[in-house]
Amino acid sequence: MIIVKIGGNILDNPERLQSFLADFAALPGPKLLVHGGGKIASAFGQRLGISPKMVEGRRITDAETLELVTMVYGGLVNKQVVAKLQALGCNAIGLTGADANIIPAQKRPVQSIDYGFVGDVAGPESINVDALGAILEAGLTPVFAPLTHDRQGNMLNTNADTIASVLATALAPKYNVQLVYCFEKKGVLQNAEDDDSVIGHITTEKYKTLKAEGVVNAGMIPKLDNAFAALSQGVQAVQIGDAAAIAQMAAGGGQAGTLITL
Numbered sequence: 001m002i003i004v005k006i007g008g009n010i011l012d013n014p015e016r017l018q019s020f021l022a023d024f025a026a027l028p029g030p031k032l033l034v035h036g037g038g039k040i041a042s043a044f045g046q047r048l049g050i051s052p053k054m055v056e057g058r059r060i061t062d063a064e065t066l067e068l069v070t071m072v073y074g075g076l077v078n079k080q081v082v083a084k085l086q087a088l089g090c091n092a093i094g095l096t097g098a099d100a101n102i103i104p105a106q107k108r109p110v111q112s113i114d115y116g117f118v119g120d121v122a123g124p125e126s127i128n129v130d131a132l133g134a135i136l137e138a139g140l141t142p143v144f145a146p147l148t149h150d151r152q153g154n155m156l157n158t159n160a161d162t163i164a165s166v167l168a169t170a171l172a173p174k175y176n177v178q179l180v181y182c183f184e185k186k187g188v189l190q191n192a193e194d195d196d197s198v199i200g201h202i203t204t205e206k207y208k209t210l211k212a213e214g215v216v217n218a219g220m221i222p223k224l225d226n227a228f229a230a231l232s233q234g235v236q237a238v239q240i241g242d243a244a245a246i247a248q249m250a251a252g253g254g255q256a257g258t259l260i261t262l
């Protein structure tokens with residue numbers, strides 16, 4: 001099966017989103033979509049007078065921000081994506097990690113930084129694979145918002161890249177899982193300014209060098225960490241690339257995007 005994560009810069013662009021969803025809807029076999037939406041939450045927050053505060057790519061989520069992200073990710077973005085997929089003939093079902101208790105999490109402990117209502121998933125063993133498997137076996141396509149819950153009545157905000165990695169890992173014993181991170185660039189780039197400088201293949205060793213050289217930074221570091229975490233726990237293949245190349249990447253086209261291996 002294929003698990004695809006779609007990032008905030010595509011969700012925020014109606015033409016690119018529509019084109020991506022049409023390609024996603026056409027993918028054969030069981031599939032699952034995880035969406036972000038950080039950019040949309042920040043923009044909505046500004047309209048409500050809530051300024052975004054990010055530390056190392058994670059949003060500091062106070063009580064007000066938790067309300068914001070629950071509305072934006074679990075409501076607006078998730079339901080718009082589901083409605084568009086339905087129009088494209090894909091029988092999507094929109095979910096958060098609280099639904100069917102699929103992704104329970106723990107509020108991140110306060111250390112040097114208090115992230116507020118940010119959820120960490122203990123590991124793939126905490127995922128309710130039976131409920132998720134039943135949804136997939138019913139022929140439905142789950143669409144996950146980047147939200148989890150603490151089993152005590154609170155929603156938690158969890159990075160979408162992490163949700164995709166942990167779901168892929170949890171499903172790996174049952175399915176042959178391909179994980180694809182889609183965003184607005186052609187892949188992991190050697191030179192951030194040059195969209196044609198795609199690095200075709202990154203191994204654990206190469207990643208160390210790229211990090212040391214500062215070639216990968218910001219949002220790309222947690223994305224690659226999540227990719228390697230999935231591979232080391234049984235996920236068959238991980239790719240990072242352009243949302244416009246999802247069909248090629250899904251088909252295993254070596255020419256599109258960046259292939260990640262251990």
Ligand SMILES: Nc1ncnc2c1ncn2[C@@H]1O[C@H](COP(=O)(O)OP(=O)(O)O)[C@@H](O)[C@H]1O
Pocket residue numbers: 006007008009036038057161182183184185187188189190191192215216217218219220221223
């Ligand atoms: N070497 C690199 N190649 C491509 N993007 C990079 C690289 N290093 C850092 N980035 C940044 O990582 C971002 C993708 O991560 P993120 O902002 O979390 O996006 P998304 O919402 O798609 O997950 C890119 O938009 C880019 O700014």
Ligand SMILES: CC(=O)N[C@@H](CCC(=O)OP(=O)(O)O)C(=O)O
Pocket residue numbers: 006007008009035036037038039041057058059069118119146157158159160161
């Ligand atoms: C805890 C945390 O940082 N959560 C993320 C969830 C959204 C996300 O991951 O969106 P993108 O994939 O579009 O960046 C946030 O609120 O920004």
